[in-house]
Amino acid sequence: MGFSLLGKKVGMTRVFKDSVSVPVTVIQVGPCVVTQIKTPEKDGYAAIQIGFEDIKARNSTMPMIGHDFKAGTDPKRTHREFPVKAEELANYTLGQTLTVEQLKDQLYVDVIGTSKGKGFAGVMKRWHFKGMFASHGTERKHRAPGSIGGLCSNRGFGGGLAKGKKMPGHMGADRVTARSLDVVSVDAAQGLLLVKGPIPGPNRATVEIRPAIRLYRSKAKKVAAKAG
Amino acid sequence: MGLQTIIENINKANLKSDIPAMQVGDTINVHSRIVEGDKERIQVFQGVLISRRGRGINEMIRVRRVVDEVGIERCWPINSPMIAKFEIVRQGDARRAKLYFLRDRVGKSRRLRDRRRGLGKTEAATK
Numbered sequence: 001m002g003f004s005l006l007g008k009k010v011g012m013t014r015v016f017k018d019s020v021s022v023p024v025t026v027i028q029v030g031p032c033v034v035t036q037i038k039t040p041e042k043d044g045y046a047a048i049q050i051g052f053e054d055i056k057a058r059n060s061t062m063p064m065i066g067h068d069f070k071a072g073t074d075p076k077r078t079h080r081e082f083p084v085k086a087e088e089l090a091n092y093t094l095g096q097t098l099t100v101e102q103l104k105d106q107l108y109v110d111v112i113g114t115s116k117g118k119g120f121a122g123v124m125k126r127w128h129f130k131g132m133f134a135s136h137g138t139e140r141k142h143r144a145p146g147s148i149g150g151l152c153s154n155r156g157f158g159g160g161l162a163k164g165k166k167m168p169g170h171m172g173a174d175r176v177t178a179r180s181l182d183v184v185s186v187d188a189a190q191g192l193l194l195v196k197g198p199i200p201g202p203n204r205a206t207v208e209i210r211p212a213i214r215l216y217r218s219k220a221k222k223v224a225a226k227a228g
Numbered sequence: 229m230g231l232q233t234i235i236e237n238i239n240k241a242n243l244k245s246d247i248p249a250m251q252v253g254d255t256i257n258v259h260s261r262i263v264e265g266d267k268e269r270i271q272v273f274q275g276v277l278i279s280r281r282g283r284g285i286n287e288m289i290r291v292r293r294v295v296d297e298v299g300i301e302r303c304w305p306i307n308s309p310m311i312a313k314f315e316i317v318r319q320g321d322a323r324r325a326k327l328y329f330l331r332d333r334v335g336k337s338r339r340l341r342d343r344r345r346g347l348g349k350t351e352a353a354t355k
Contacts (some may be wrong), residue, residue, distance in 0.1 A: 010231045014285055016242050019261070019309040026235060192234065203231060 004082045004210035005098055006032050006052035007193065009113065011203045015194065017184060024184050024194045027111070029100040029209060031191065034092050035071040035079060046086040050098060051076030052206065071095045078206050100191045107223050108180045108212035109193075113201035117173035127166040176200035180212045180219055239285040244307050248314055250289075252277055253322025253340050257315040258291060258304065270312055273302060276320065276340065278327040280306075292330060294338070299331060319343040 007029035014021050036049035053076060057065055060075035068075050072095040084092075103109060123129040123145040131143045148165055182196035199207060215223060250256055258273045275293030278301070282288050287306040292299060304311055320340035330338060 008231075011235050013235050013239055014242075014305075015238065016307070016309050019263075021305060021308065026238060028231075028234065190234070192238075194238070 002082070002211045002213065003048070003084070003098070003102065004050075004080065004112075004208050005029050005100070005102060006050060006078055006080055007100075007207055007209055008053070009199060009201055009203055009205045009207055010192070012198065015184060022184055022196055023198075024196060025111075025199045027193045027195065027199070027207060027209065029103070029191055029193045030098055032098045033068075033071060033073045033076065034094055034096045034098065035068055035073065035076065036081070037089060037092055037094060038081070039089060040086050045083065046089055047081045047083045048089075048092050049079055049081040051079045053077040080208060082210070099188070100186055100193050101188050103183065103193060103209065103211070104186050104188070106183055106211050107226060108215060108219055109183055109195060110210050110212050111178045111181060111195065111199040111207050112210070113176060113178075113199055113205055113207040115172050115174050115176045115200040116202055118171040120169065121171035122168045123166060126168065126171045129166070180215055242285055242307055246313075247306060248316055250277055250280075250314060250316055251319070251322070252280060252325055252327060253320035253343070254316050255318040255320060256291065257313075257317055258302075258311060259313040259315070260304070261310050261312050274317065275300070275302075276327065276330065278330060279325070292327075 007027045010026040010028050012023065012025050014023050016022070030052065032050040032052045034048055035051040038045060038047040038049065040046055051068060051071070051073065054074045055077045057075050060068075064079075065075050118125065122143050124131050124143050129145060132138050132141050132146065134142060145167065148161060148167070178197070178199045181199070184194040184196055186193055193209065201207060212219075254277050255274065256277050258275075259270050260273060262269055262271050273291060273293070275291040277289060278292045279290040280287060281290075285305075285307055288303055289306050290301055290303045292301045294300070319342065321343045322340060327340075
């Protein structure tokens with residue numbers, strides 16, 4: 001089973017790798033502290049909880065300060081947990097520090113973040129509808145969704161609109177996973193991870209990084225080749 | 229460390245230090261690396277620098293030359309490792325930052341005045 005780390009999105013730039021320009025996102029990963037070890041005996045399941053980013057004690061709460069204190073660490077801003085197998089719990093100790101070194105041997109990672117909020121968006125922006133004609137007598141309805149169907153149901157007849165009909169509404173600020181991003185480089189000294197391409201969220205956002213699960217076939221082959 | 233400083237430090241490793249002070253209007257030689265299989269050779273492209281855009285790691289140059297009355301323009305990131313070297317052949321006098329008007333010029337009017345005084349117009353990007 002895998003693990004995950006917390007980090008901060010720094011921003012995007014480009015690097016020249018093997019003479020080719022590669023667009024990269026820089027992520028400042030960790031250091032993350034193991035703040036709780038959940039065991040099947042006590043909690044009913046096996047998991048590791050990590051904390052990331054120091055905050056002032058006055059910005060935390062007394063329960064959380066005590067929780068982090070038990071792990072022997074300063075108050076943390078973000079806590080996240082990831083499931084592990086019961087027998088893997090022995091690999092972790094309370095207060096242990098996890099850094100970007102953990103990702104050193106990974107070819108691909110998944111990055112999970114919260115996308116930028118777009119507010120209340122119409123169907124053209126939210127669902128990529130085509131909109132209506134610019135001319136040919138169209139008036140005041142250029143970006144409208146058009147007919148949304150009537151008397152319809154998912155099965156049978158009657159009952160109004162189909163469930164899940166694509167409509168205008170709130171867009172963005174969702175949990176988004178960018179899957180199978182290439183790891184361009186790992187800078188252990190500065191705790192930096194460079195991945196190819198964009199990741200969800202604005203700069204400074206906290207993101208979760210884990211080794212890639214569910215690879216494409218071509219990428220899975222590369223991982224298998226590296227593992228030998 | 230500020231987040232922007234982190235990005236700048238990463239960029240620093242990719243920036244070249246040996247780029248000559250080329251200005252728009254100059255005729256330059258671009259020595260680009262071409263990799264064929266495991267062999268590598270250098271190809272030289274001579275032309276007028278008609279635009280520089282972007283800053284730092286993102287800076288691009290656009291070079292124009294005319295071969296057999298057909299205009300050719302090529303663009304490169306200025307810091308690309310695929311470029312071995314830049315050479316300034318001639319310094320041309322340009323009054324604007326982007327010389328896109330050269331695309332519409334034919335014959336003698338395609339030439340730019342030399343930046344050094346007293347010299348007449350010289351053919352830009354001769355063969």
